[in-house]
Amino acid sequence: MPVEQILSNARVVTAEREFMGSVLLRDGLIAAVEEGRSGLPQAQDLGGDYLLPGLIELHTDNLEKHMSPRPGVDWPSASAVLTHDAQIVAAGITTVFDALSIGDVNPRGKRMLQLPAMLDAIARAEAAGHTRAEHRLHLRCELCHPDTLTLYRDLVEQPLVQLVSLMDHSPGQRQFAKEEKYREYYMGKYQLSTAEMDAFILEQMANSREFSDRHRQAIAADCHARGLSLASHDDATLAHVQESAGFGMSIAEFPTTLEAAKGSHALGLKVLMGAPNIVRGGSHSGNIAAAELAREGVLDILSSDYYPASLLQAALLLAEQDNGYDLPAAIATVSRIPAQAAGLGDRGEIRVGLRADLVQARRHEGQAVIQQVWRQAKRVF
Template identity: 35%
Template sequence: MTALSLTLTGAEVLLPDQGMTRADLPIAEGIVQEDRAGRTIDLSGYLVMPGIIDLHGDGFERHIAPRRGAMKQMGEGILSVEAELAANGITTAVLAQFLSWEGGVRGPEFAGQVFDAIASVKDRVVTDLLPQLRFETHMLAEYPSLPERITDWQVPYVVFNDHLPHDRLAEGRKPPRLTGQALKAGRNPDAHFEMLLSMHARRDDVPAALDTLCTALAEQGVRMGSHDDATAQTRADWRARGAQIAEFPETLEAAEAARAAGDHVILGSPNVVRGGSHKGNVSALDLITMGLCDALASDYHYPSPRRAALMLAKSGLLDLAMAWALVSSGPARVLGLQDRGTLAPGQRADMVILDARSHRVAATLAGGRVSFMSGDIAARFVG
């Protein structure tokens, strides 16, 4: 696929250190250029923004397993994921795949299939797809082989979760929805409950196992983060292991601790759009107001990063440049992607073109190649 050689003119463009300004934007060889390039495309009536970098999203699960056992060609599911990403202005997407005791689409075997599928379509997609492993920390049997598997899966980013219902397990009570969860995983409900109790019983073995695992992953150059930190001590523990990304901290205390230590704080854009956490955790809007946010992620809903950035700007909480940075240059810094996140010359030609009045996505380009285009804008490119 060949990158376009064009000069986009007439649009309002979000440029670093300039904000929204009417400017020409030349692109060639997949890069934003200094000088005019190729033919001119009139984009009057549109806004050109840096492409959205989504650094944590699991909304792809419904594409790769719409029904139990229904998706056999998983690569086709990943291709349909890319179509949705591009339609929402996302040019770089981290696909967050579980390796969890929950089994089913989150089980170890399925995880390997997902990572293999991502690798298999890499040369057929325009959007840059990056795999992330979400590992449930109490699966002690998985630890010995995990570093090698992460290398084989080409996973550059691991996040640690603990979703065991410890309070109920400590009382010997079955958690809600256990039967449905067990059947989805292909287990007898009683056997599933016994497995949860066993993992809970070995909880004191987990910290030392994590220390060893994180040391190995750090030596492999794997980026690491924690998920749903609730206390400053929890964040400090993860930082000591080299996990310097705090995904979706549940409390102000945890977010403040992360920021004070120089860790990255990622918040969920659906939290912003809906005006609060669906689980009753600290509000993303409150944390953004206090300057405790480096980046917004789609979490489970791909339209939300664009909507959240625009809502933040419309509300006056941030100006448009600062709000959009939370879904572009901010995520690029968190992921160490120095070649993208802004529309400065020399950067990747990753951009989303919005209708100036409706703010709907009209087109998305990743590396100077069209990944999505819809409506009247197509005539300007084709005609």
């Protein structure tokens, strides 16, 4: 017999509109979406709360915080993945692309050493059915690192890899066009002295000149051959955008200027910005504010980046600001559009035939409060 559930008396948010209605779930899929309250006794009353599609997160390094909860502390990877997963699903995220950084520029960092353990722990937990959100992998390739191409070729064989982004965090361009911001960020993050910072800058600039262009070309070609979604990162100029489009990228992560965001949007790249940028009211790097891109109509996707709970909060704030985004359009930035950009045609909106990945949420004192989360009609929070 088919397994059915009815969620009723909900403020349903579809791709086109919001209305008080009911949603029928059958065998893990959305079987019906109707206006009005169900009269059937088995229907679950959601009390007028929002019923939203499960959120799609394309770029989060939240797992790293659980792998290294304090300086010098290495936490067991299997435990870190499950703790990360619990935080992700509690934020309403039902599909998450865990970002693994290839090519750590931190002279004292452990990202490179942690990579194999992180990847293995995610794959094992997912295969065993222990994760509540569905986990995919996003390889963030630091093009100016000498070992990036070799590591990419090793890690891309993992079947969970579905998204690759190409970035160059060397000073004087893109995210760090202002060298003083680069100094401020990395000296504070890595506790470098002035002399160490001077040497660090010279090394990163030399590596960028030697490796970035050839790594970008090689990795982009391989991604296309494998059918992987490809993202640019921190494009700042129209020339950057045109280069990204020329490499067939579908996502523009964190463009740093209005020119780059408009150019990306015009060339068909989906513009992704940080949800914390919306919640905080601006960029921590001093670059373009996501709210400004929304006012210009060129914000397509939000990502929680380093703070999972920011994702739904930012979407709800986006719908309240002075821009062209009503609630369905704002929710699409954290569900339907990221799903499409990543090639996931089976989820991302409340529509008959799609996966029953759903979130019940309400507003309380300006905050988004998650009540329940379903993944393929199974309650996971």
